[in-house]
Amino acid sequence: MQFLNGITLLLVYQLVGEITVRLMNVPIPGPVLGMVMLFLTLMIRGRAPASVDQASSALLSHLSLLFVPAGVGMMAHFGRIADEWLPITLSLLLSTIVTMVATAFIMQLTSRWFAGAEPDGEQSDD
CATH class of the missing domain: 1.20.5 (Single alpha-helices involved in coiled-coils or other helix-helix interfaces)
Known part of the structure; x- marks a missing residue:
């Protein structure tokens, strides 16, 4: 369940970044802005939640699959x-x-x- 919570949180930040870019007409990709927002949130909190840690570790372990396309x-x-x-x-x-x-x-x-x-x-x- 933690993986699902973590991946949901990552996708929510990506969505918020995409919406912000489209509404404000910012020349930055939405996922990049979402990643910056996530980074700032994690810096303020001082640590990553266990769910985000688990989801990001799982994604990074399969990073090579992203080169297939x-x-x-x-x-x-x-x-x-x-x-x-x-x-x-x-x-x-x-x-x-x-x-x-x-x-x-x-x-x-x-x-x-x-x-x-x-x-x-x-x-x-x-």
């Missing part, structure tokens, strides 16, 4: 992918490089931010 879509459009392999490959490579550079830059900034000053008040030379 993407694989089917690729096979259904294999001809188009074969025709446009060069722009697809270039965009994948470029986006991977941009993501890696952005991640490294953000990691350096956050490392410096969290490191702050040395305990004795002196800055490190790195």
Whole structure:
């Protein structure tokens, strides 16, 4: 019964996010807004209810099944992918490089931010 309560709560947050997006004409997907609302609720509460914990664990254990539709879509459009392999490959490579550079830059900034000053008040030379 806890799983059913947890999945219902997750779907209610998704529904509230979808309704909010449609009513307020926000350029964010409804499920994403619902997930942000759920995150804020859990942060305020300080913990996740057992029902949400059980439902989310069950969903995460079957996460690989969510890739099946993407694989089917690729096979259904294999001809188009074969025709446009060069722009697809270039965009994948470029986006991977941009993501890696952005991640490294953000990691350096956050490392410096969290490191702050040395305990004795002196800055490190790195």
